[in-house]
Amino acid sequence: MTELAKSFEPAALEAHWGPLWEAKGLYKPTLDSGRESFSIQLPPPNVTGTLHMGHAFNQTIMDSLTRYHRMLGHNTLWVPGTDHAGIATQIVVERQLQAQGLDRHGLGRKNFVARIWEWKQESGNTITGQMRRMGDSVSWDHEYFTMDEKLSKVVTETFVQLFDEGLIYRGNRLVNWDPVLKSAVSDLEVNSEEEDGFLWHIRYPLVDGSGELVVATTRPETMLGDVAVMVHPEDERYNALIGKQVTLPLCGRSIPVIADDYVDRAFGTGVVKVTPAHDTNDYAVGQRHGLPLIGVLTLDAKINDKAPEAYRGLDRFVARKKIVADLEAQGLLVEVKKHKLMVPRCERTGQIIEPMLTDQWFMAMNKPGQNGRSIAQGAVEAVASGEVKFYPEQWINTYNHWMGNIQDWCISRQLWWGHQIPAWYGEAGQLFVARDEEEARAKATAAGYSGALTRDEDVLDTWYSSALVPFSTLGWPEQTLEQDLFLPSSVLVTGYDIIFFWVARMIMMTKHFTGKVPFKHVYIHGLVRDSQGQKMSKSEGNVLDPVDLIEGVDLDTLVAKSTAGLRRPETAPKVAARVKKEFPEGMPAYGADALRFTMASYATLGRNINFDTKRCEGYRNFCNKLWNATRFVLMNCEGQDNGVERSCGDDLLAQQVSQSHCGVAEGELSLSPADRWITGELQRVEAAVAQGFAEYRLDNVANAAYSFVWDEYCDWYLEIAKVQIAQGDAAQQRATRRTLIRVLETVLRLLHPIAPFITEELWQTVAPVAGRKAADVESYIVSAAYPQAQPERIDPVADAWVASLKTVVGTCRSLRSEMNLSASERVPLLVGGDTRFLSEAAPFLKVLAKLSEVQIINDEAAFNAASRAAPVLVHGEARLALHVEIDVAAETARLSKEITRLTSEIAKAEAKLGNEGFVARAPAAVVAQERQRISDFSSTVTRLRAQLDQLQAG
Structure with missing residues (x-):
């Protein structure tokens, strides 16, 4: 028997599964033209930085979608990469040089660029390491850096083509100028x-x-x-x-x-x-x-x-x-x-920008190219035709407004780090744009110039190369199978703050060079703010590091990180005090799954997110709940006859098909209403999850899965299953165990896109018990089939039976509360009237409602006598009461006092409603609330008076 740890401890299993998935090549895309394809481009983070909460949010959405489609059997490619971040990177390295008493001019351009590449090699793995900690299932074989040789060639090729079309030109124009960088920005x-x-x-x-x-x-x-x-x-x-x-x-x-x-x-x-x-x-x-x-x-x-x-x-x-x-x-x-x-x-520098007239390179946005359309026109038509759709749709208006007022794009920067513009000048200013110096020399010779050539020192705007990644990362300009399968990509997941700077430019460039759109859908999500709704900023000291939430961090380190880099250093004590109040013992280790679940639950369309670590704590508790539920199921099913060999083919939940079809002998499986109900509920949640993924509503996916696992499977079915295993015959026990293990196995696959680590850990143990046979190769949940809803498995009769059980349990709990019974106190339930359902449900009621027994009393007089002075509630044609020894005098006093209090509250509410001025001035909702209070209090008083009359009559 496999022994799971007593509690969910994420660190060890995350350290195990992450590297193993990658080593097994499970993230590599299949290249099967006969399958559907799903692909997604990672908005490349700057190589200078580290992932922040916005990245964690964005990447949770992307990875959940990617894992979901991979499990659906699609060709699935998530392309990772980092951006060379021209300005930010140059500033970082220049500051390092200043600390050593050096500057870039002293080094010279060649040595300075070499120095940046050295720094990139040392620091460039920070982001990819964080992505691995998050569990991002990217195809690392496709990882790129925007200054890689392959992508740099595409940058040069597109520049030359656009120049030859007359769509790139050099001119003296007003631009944003940073006098410290001495560059356009x-x-x-x-x-x-x-x-x-x-x-x-x-x-x-x-x-x-x-x-x-x-x-x-x-x-x-x-x-x-x-x-x-x-x-x-x-x-x-x-x-x-x-x-x-x-x-x-x-x-x-x-x-x-x-x-x-x-x-x-x-x-x-x-x-x-x-x-x-x-x-x-x-x-x-x-x-x-x-x-x-x-x-x-x-x-x-x-x-x-x-x-x-x-x-x-x-x-x-x-x-x-x-x-x-x-x-x-x-x-x-x-x-x-x-x-x-x-x-x-x-x-980047904090300097006040000056509008400055300088010679710069520009891309013409509204001038027709060789295809007869301008770059901007092609991008506008792509959205207007529906080739590219926005989610939520209202962001189309923002996109169209910007495109309708678009100006020529200044694409040059006066930096040394970046893609150097492929243009050479003669001694008298003659201009030759070419793919390399040899081609420039050939063009110069053809033009009758034989003098020296000097290359333009400017580099291209970082956004130029990032605008090309939808096709530059898939082998363009060569025709490749990957372009056929993965261009356009399925969806771009990004924040609304870069619709203009990246989204629009990707559409423009990809449409112009490939004739295709770069992506079919654009999912615009909100921005992550702190719990007070403030923008997260290092300068304000309210930034959270996603890895800190995953691994935990001590208080001193958390304070040090929060107070580093403050815009106003004098606020450090205030920031430190806030951190100590919010995290008195430091940041707990929530684990990647809890963080991902939290992020998914926040993923409503377009809304900003006020991030609260208490949500992480709640989903950490959910993971623990799932872990404990699995321990219980394995304890009852592992090594037992679960009837799994009696299933029909690969359908692990084929519980209601004909026995002859499955080869199940008469009496081997006896499914209870609860067994059939939980199977039907599983179909509903599968349908809800599929709809959530289709609509990019990860919040609905997370909430539907959470509610099913916690509320239905754990809180209800597991408790019912305990009774069925303890008291049922062999066929009932076998059916219960099969339902337990197979619903759990399906739930683990259902949850995997959002919570990959814990589901893989548990699935490896649960799947064999559930009857899954290992293939000739090792099997992982990463590539297992995703559950598909089968509405025909929903049984309305079973649903009604469990709904009745829940109602009666709720009634019993209300009675216990009204009588102030402690959770440990077990008393008999008295049942009068129509007792057919309650007789059948009695074993479950005893457990779920904490009863000592269920007494069926068919005689009305006998029921009234037995339930004297106790609250009586009605369920259908049945009457329910808890049999408790009552101190008549004390209960009479309690009921009288409560009736008096409620009568006073009714009088106060009636007085308000009788005041014409109050009714005229108060909001309609307040007036309605007062009327509802009168109705609710009156109903309670009527019931309490009946109890008091019954008590006094006895």
Whole structure:
């Protein structure tokens, strides 16, 4: 007999099964064109980081879907990978160099990149290790890194093709510029948060001396590059001044007064400065009005030589102070007001972003390519046609809004880490885009140029290479079987925060290069927040590490991790106090299964999640409940005749088919209503789980499975089974054992996608007892068949029988509660009236309702006498009472006191409802609640008075 440990301890079994599954190659996809296929791409996390709770949530959903489809027998591929994270990675390594007194310029580009690769080799396994701890069943043979040679070739190939189509070009445009990185950054790397600032009101004198305009600005240093002042065309205050000239303070230049609908007349003075080289909106205005571009900042945000000499070389914020002081000295500063404004900061460096005119590479979004469609058009049509569907559907509106306003994509970055742009320049600026230098030289020769070639130093935006992964990871540009089977993938699971930056771009690029969409479905889930609903952030000290929840961590370590990297170090004591209050003994080890179950239970469509570790504790208890239930089943079934050899083929729950078909001799199996009921309930939960997976409602999957195992199988059927095994004949015992073991075996397969480790551990012992024969090769639950609902196995008669049993047990429990009986006190149940069902159910009632016996009393007078002074409840045509020796005086006093209390509550509620003012002002729900209180209290008083009358009559 196999001995399971007395309690569920996840660490050892997780350490055993995770590596074993991987070593056995159980995650490798089958490549069978005759099967359905399921595939999924992992949103590649940055190689610089570690997995956080958002990753754990996202990956639980993906792995549950993957395991489910693998067990359905589909070709199943989950592609893992990590992103090279150009900016983040370069910053990490540069900081390491600074600590050693070095910098990248001293090393040179080649050595610096080599240094990053060394760091990647040392640190790159952190994320994959965490994924393994979570139990992610990815195909590690397909693991990629976006700077791998194979993927880099695809990056180069697509760039060259797009350039040849005229869809990639180089131009001087306004971009987000980080003056510390000295690079353009994408919108995703910019966080705009409200900060305290000022609004400076500055006089711009009219050139003709007739007056002045007062301009309101939050960035006075950029006024050095002003080319106009602007008013709303319908603003009567300034109509007469449109077309006139003003003198730009501190510079002496004359600039025009123009009119544009962009101006908000209610903001400031209704007059705004126009600086097209340093403001995105001003740039658009400048394009409409044909204004010049005057950039006054260097790439490191210092004042350049186009500004007056007094400010040249000053840092932008030093220059701001001097400009304000000079304006005040010249009497041109009208006033300064405190002002809340949105300040754009680089997510990686924390520096304030400057809109900057620079030469960059762009991808044209709306220009038709060789196929006659623009890249954006193809992506819009893919969603509009239903080729790509969003779950929840409302995210289509967000997608369409962005696509409808899409601008050309700045794809270049001034970094050293990343995919270097495959472009070479001649000495006079001639441009040759090619797959390698040899091809560039050939193109130069063909163009009649024979001089030196210099490669463009810029690299591509990280999002460019990640946009290609749906096909770059499957062998493109070659035609491969994997592309045929797994492109498009089945579903993309991601957060709503990267719909624009990754989801849309994958659709654009994949559709353009392959003619296919990258995925059929996009499942958008919410973001994981802390238990108070706040965004998890290291700078706020409320981040939880999923591995800490799996393995546990002591309090000192937890406090140290929470207080490291705080934005405001002075908050460390407050953060530490919160952690100590919430986790006084540190973080318990919940195990991967409990964490996954928790994450699945949170997976409603689109909603943000307030993560509470108490949910982990609850699912840890569930795992323990399942473990103990398995111990009980094995104790009763292992080594016993369970009737499993009497099954029909592979159908492990064929309990109601004809005996002749199964070859079961008469009387060998005698199925009770409870046996048939639990089998039917299993069919219902199987159907609910299948629907949950189909609708991407992992919360419904988790809740349906949890409710069945805990409420129906453990709390009801196991208790009934104890009676059937103890008191039934051989045929009944055999049927009970078979139902016990086979329902359990099926439940383990049902739960496996969500809780893989515990189900594999238990299944290895349960499956042989349930009659599963080991194949010629080793068998694992990972690749076992997933249960399929068989509605024909639902037996309404058995359902009704168990429903009646539950009702009577509930009635008995109510009687016990009303009579204040302790859980250990066993008393007789008196049954009068129609006793047919209760006679049959008596053995189960004794156990489930904690009764000493069930006394059937057919004579009404005798029943009344025996149940004197006891509460009597009715079930159908039967009357039920508990026979308890009663202190008449004490019970009379208790009942009288309770009647008095309830009568007082009724009077209070009636008084409220009799007050017209209360009824008129109170919410409808409150009024309805008071009416319900009257009804409930009145019913109880009526019942208590009947008991009191009966007691006094005796």
